[in-house]
Amino acid sequence: METRSCKKCKKTIPETTRIDAVYCSAKCGWSYRNEKKRQYLAEKKKIHQPFTENIRIINDLFRRGITSVSHGTLKEIGFNTDLYTRLGRTDPINHTTEFIFDDFSLTLHNTKIYNIKKLR
Numbered sequence: 154m155e156t157r158s159c160k161k162c163k164k165t166i167p168e169t170t171r172i173d174a175v176y177c178s179a180k181c182g183w184s185y186r187n188e189k190k191r192q193y194l195a196e197k198k199k200i201h202q203p204f205t206e207n208i209r210i211i212n213d214l215f216r217r218g219i220t221s222v223s224h225g226t227l228k229e230i231g232f233n234t235d236l237y238t239r240l241g242r243t244d245p246i247n248h249t250t251e252f253i254f255d256d257f258s259l260t261l262h263n264t265k266i267y268n269i270k271k272l273r
């Protein structure tokens with residue numbers, strides 16, 4: 154029988170283990186899976202971070218009673234206008250486009266001013 158090496162520590166898997174075993178021990182098994190899960194969560198957090206930051210900025214403006222803000226100001230305070238949860242309504246006659254960010258909508262007027270509205 155050919156020797157098998159542990160997916161985690163690379164040591165030889167004892168022959169007494171199951172024929173399909175990929176780890177030398179239960180400890181190596183959960184250690185490997187925990188590490189994978191940690192990497193996955195860190196990656197997920199990195200992807201979500203800019204969205205979270207956008208929502209934090211909108212929430213902060215709204216709490217301070219600011220319901221209208223220019224595109225330039227949003228950019229200055231670190232808002233990424235390319236990241237939104239989904240596109241809302243567009244009105245070609247009034248030149249408005251609505252962007253949805255979780256609980257908030259930002260309606261862009263003539264590519265200059267955003268109106269902030271709480272949805273829920």
Ligand SMILES: [Zn+2]
Binds near residue numbers: 178181
């Ligand atoms: Zn091992």
